[in-house]
Every structure is written in structure tokens, then in C-alpha cells.
Amino acid sequence: MQDTDRDLLPEGLGDRLPQQAAVSQRVRRTALDAMASHGYERVETPTIEFEKSMASRMAGVQVRRMFRFVDPVSLRTLALRSDITMQVGRIAATGLAAAARPLRLCYAGQVVTIKGDGLDPARERLQLGAELIGSDSVAAAAEIVEIAIEALRAAGASGISVDFTLPDVVDALSADALPLAASQIEAVRQMLDAKDAGGLVDAGGEAYLPLLYAVGPFETAIERLAAFDNAGVLAGRIAGLREIAARVDGKARLTLDPSERHGFEYQSWFGFTIYAEGVSGSLGRGGTYRILGQLGGQDGEPAAGFSLYPDPLIEVLASEPQDTKKLFLPLGHDARVAEQQRAVGWTTVAALGEKDDPIALGCSHRLENGEAVPL
Numbered sequence: 430m431q432d433t434d435r436d437l438l439p440e441g442l443g444d445r446l447p448q449q450a451a452v453s454q455r456v457r458r459t460a461l462d463a464m465a466s467h468g469y470e471r472v473e474t475p476t477i478e479f480e481k482s483m484a485s486r487m488a489g490v491q492v493r494r495m496f497r498f499v500d501p502v503s504l505r506t507l508a509l510r511s512d513i514t515m516q517v518g519r520i521a522a523t524g525l526a527a528a529a530r531p532l533r534l535c536y537a538g539q540v541v542t543i544k545g546d547g548l549d550p551a552r553e554r555l556q557l558g559a560e561l562i563g564s565d566s567v568a569a570a571a572e573i574v575e576i577a578i579e580a581l582r583a584a585g586a587s588g589i590s591v592d593f594t595l596p597d598v599v600d601a602l603s604a605d606a607l608p609l610a611a612s613q614i615e616a617v618r619q620m621l622d623a624k625d626a627g628g629l630v631d632a633g634g635e636a637y638l639p640l641l642y643a644v645g646p647f648e649t650a651i652e653r654l655a656a657f658d659n660a661g662v663l664a665g666r667i668a669g670l671r672e673i674a675a676r677v678d679g680k681a682r683l684t685l686d687p688s689e690r691h692g693f694e695y696q697s698w699f700g701f702t703i704y705a706e707g708v709s710g711s712l713g714r715g716g717t718y719r720i721l722g723q724l725g726g727q728d729g730e731p732a733a734g735f736s737l738y739p740d741p742l743i744e745v746l747a748s749e750p751q752d753t754k755k756l757f758l759p760l761g762h763d764a765r766v767a768e769q770q771r772a773v774g775w776t777t778v779a780a781l782g783e784k785d786d787p788i789a790l791g792c793s794h795r796l797e798n799g800e801a802v803p804l
Contacts, residue, residue, distance in 0.1 A: 441545050441552030452747040456584040456739050457537050457557060463583040464559045467576050469535035474516035476539070480508040483515050485721060494542045509541045513556050514736060518720040521562045521730065530563030530730075549710065551740065558715075560734035565717035567669040569733040570699045571676040573715055577703055577735040578681050581712060584739060585746050588706025590682035593647065593673070594689040595666055596696040596716065598640065606660040607636045621688035640688045647674055650685035666698055673699070695719075703737070708745055713737035757787035757795045757804070766799050775801065 438444070445453055461471060479500075484492045495508040510516060513536050521532055537557045545551050559576055561569050578589055595601075599618050603609040609617060610633070617634035624641055643653040651674075655667050674683050681703075692714050693700045700716030715735025758767050758779040767777050778790050787795055787804055794801040 439552075441550045443551075443553075448751060449743060449747040451751075453555065453743050456743055456746070457555065459583040459585075460557050460580040460737065460739070461535060461537055463580040464535040464576060467533070467572075467579075469533040469559045469576070472517060472520055472534050472536055474510070474513055474520070474536065474538065476510055476541075477507050478510065478516065478519075479503075480506040482519060483508055483510065483512075494544070496541060496543060510538075511540050511542045512736070513538055513540060514558060514560065514734060517558075517560045517734075518562075518732070521560070521732075522720055531569065532562040533559070534562065535559040554738050554740055555743075556736050556738060558713075558734060558736040560732055562720065562730055562732045562734075565697060565699075565719070565731035565733050567672050570669070570717055571673040573733045573735050574673060574677050574701055575680065577701075577713065577715060577737065578677060581703065581705060581737065581739075581742075584742065586705035586708065586712065586742055588682075589680070590684065590704045590706075591677065592684045592686055592689070592702045592704070593670055594685075594693065594700040594702070594716075595663070595670075595687045595698065596690060596693040596700045597698055598663070598666075598687050599637070601662055601666070602637070606662045609633065618688075618690055622690040637688075644686045645684060647683035647685050650687075654685070654687055669699065697731075699733075701735075703735075705742060708741045710741055712739060712742060753791065753793060755790075755792040755794070756801050757785075757790065757792035759796065762796055763799065767796065770796070770801065 465471065480492060480495065480497055483495070492508070495511045497506055497508045499505070500507045517534055517536060521534070525532060535558065537555070539553055540556045541553045543552070557580070559573065561573055574591060578591065581589055599614060599621065603614055613633045616632035617629065617637060620629035620632050620634060621637060621640055626638060626641055629635070629637060629641070639653070639657040643650050643657060651667065651670060654663065658664065658667065670685070677683065689702070692702070693716065695718045696716035697718050700714065702711045702714045704711055713736050717731065717733045719731055720729040754775060756770055756775045756777045758777050760780045760783065762779070771777055778792055792804060794803055
């Protein structure tokens with residue numbers, strides 16, 4: 430019997446062909462260069478770690494989304510990373526514990542989850558990001574948003590928009606101003622996230638209904654949020670949002686959805702999602718958070734950061750015509766001339782036989798008498 434599925438890949442996984450791979454590397458390089466230009470130093474982390482280590486660094490990390498298996502050496506449970514942020518948190522708390530703060534780190538790598546997110550079936554994605562460890566202040570949050578915008582623009586994105594949120598808004602309000610029973614808090618969060626007014630009332634969160642309307646263009650939405658905050662519980666957060674918006678004004682279109690929670694499992698007072706024109710779905714998110722202490726308590730460090738998932742942007746850029754300059758080197762060409770051509774920027778493709786077709790090989794020029802001649 431023939432093995433008819435030997436070349437199939439598992440659902441949600443795929444190859445990158447040459448043009449896609451080239452664009453992917455360019456996006457990765459230019460985004461990291463943008464982060465590095467602001468003092469963010471690159472770190473690299475393993476694709477596999479002990480499950481307990483990854484699950485204990487950030488509150489809200491969903492272990493069930495990770496591929497897990499037993500290490501035959503230690504007999505402990507290992508996991509494939511689903512998020513690099515938590516690994517950077519481990520580095521900051523261990524190998525770089527004595528480094529000066531604020532600590533600025535950046536990274537790039539593949540992450541894997543057991544299943545895709547919503548309508549996106551992809552289970553492996555490229556993650557790029559930057560983490561500012563030692564501060565979750567307004568200034569830190571503003572720097573992170575600015576760099577996320579700059580990194581995406583350097584990678585080739587245009588028409589960038591940023592949607593701000595307050596991940597802990599329900600916690601802040603329910604503690605005093607708009608009290609909720611402990612059993613109601615999660616249901617109210619879910620209904621706000623789903624934008625379900627009826628469900629919100631049924632969950633006992635009728636007083637939170639104005640949050641559903643404090644959404645849209647930033648200037649309008651922030652005024653509605655301020656009007657809703659009669660007790661001033663959110664005054665500090667609102668002032669922080671205004672300051673961040675002023676820092677990034679003109680660099681991106683800004684919107685606000687104060688009760689958005691999807692994708693903000695471990696962020697604290699501030700979060701944001703970033704989009705680009707012509708690219709479906711979001712390209713990443715970020716915000717403020719805490720790196721948990723050794724025992725999982727809240728004694729860890731404050732931090733701010735972002736993660737970009739540029740695969741949709743890569744697909745868009747790879748589908749556009751590429752300006753390739755490839756020089757065909759015929760049989761018997763002068764190797765020194767070919768080396769000179771590469772030194773000035775040409776990509777060369779050397780003939781291996783008489784039948785090699787330069788056009789079929791993707792070349793735009795041919796080396797003749799020491800010169801690049803258009804085909």
C-alpha cells in the first residue's frame with residue numbers, strides 16, 4: 430500500500446517558499462533593528478522548557494494551549510513555548526537579575542500552540558517583541574507603544590492604528606466604586622469583552638453598561654470614559670492614556686475600548702492592540718504587566734512590552750512584486766568580475782550547464798564582457 434499522506438503537514442503548520450522566506454527574514458531583521466536602535470538588546474530562548482517554569486512567570490498563562498510531553502532525561506513535564514514573553518521574564522529574573530533597570534530586551538522566534546486562535550487555524554507563528562523590565566509607568570508604556578509602531582513601519586506596514594484598553598478596569602471599579610460579588614466579576618468581564626449588553630445586565634453588571642459605549646476614536650471615547658468615572662477611580666489611568674496618546678499622536682490612528690480583554694491574560698493597567706492597513710486581523714498587542722516572583726507571588730517586577738505576530742503582514746508583502754536583481758553568470762565567466770558584482774549588490778546565479786535558462790532561473794540580467802546586461 431502506498432503512503433499517500435507522507436508529505437502532508439499537520440493542520441495549522443506550513444512551509445515558507447523562497448519569496449515568503451525572504452520577506453520573513455527581512456521583516457524580522459528590520460523590526461529587530463528598529464528595537465535595537467532604541468537600546469533594546471536581543472536575547473534568544475530555547476523552544477522547549479519545563480512546563481512549570483513557563484507557567485509560573487506570568488499570571489493568566491494558559492498551560493492547556495501548550496504542547497506538553499515528558500522529558501526522558503529528567504522525567505519532568507516539558508512544554509513547547511507558546512509565548513516568548515514569559516521566557517524573557519525568566520531571563521530577567523535569573524541571568525540578568527543583577528543588570529541595571531530599566532532593562533531593555535528584544536527577541537524573535539517561532540511559537541506553537543495546540544490549536545489556532547478563533548478563525549485563524551495557524552498553530553505556529555513568528556513572534557517579535559520588546560520588553561522594558563523594571564517599570565510599568567506611563568513613560569514606559571508610551572515608549573513601548575512608540576517602538577511597536579516604529580518596528581511595524583520599518584517592517585513594511587502602513588496605515589497603522591492602535592487600540593488602547595484597560596485590562597484591569599473591572600477589578601479597579603468592583604473593589605469600591607461599583608462593587609461586585611466575587612462570583613460576578615468573571616461573568617461581568619466576559620460580557621463586557623463580548624459587548625453583550627443583555628448578558629451584562631443578567632450578570633449583575635448593569636452599572637458597567639456605559640463602558641460599552643466608551644469606545645471608538647480616542648478623543649471621543651476618552652471623554653465618555655471620563656464622564657462615566659464619577660468617583661475618580663480611573664482618573665490616574667485616564668490621565669495615563671491621554672499622556673500616551675499625546676506621545677504617539679500623528680504616528681498612528683488611535684482608538685479606545687476600555688473593557689477589551691481578549692489576548693490580555695497577564696496585562697495590568699494598560700494594554701493595546703496594533704493593526705495595519707490592508708492586513709486582516711491584529712498584528713500584535715502589548716501593555717504593562719508583572720513578572721511573578723520565584724514563588725508565584727506578586728512580589729515580582731513591573732514591566733511593559735509588546736509582541737508582534739507579523740505572519741499576515743509577511744503574506745501581504747510576499748504577494749507583491751519583488752524588485753529582484755539577479756545576475757546570470759554564463760559558463761566560463763570571470764570569477765573576479767562576478768565577485769566584484771556581488772560586492773556592489775548583485776545576487777549572482779552561476780550556470781552549471783549549457784541548457785541553464787537565465788529567465789527560468791529568475792535572473793534579470795546576464796554578465797557579458799564584464800557588464801550586467803538586461804535580459
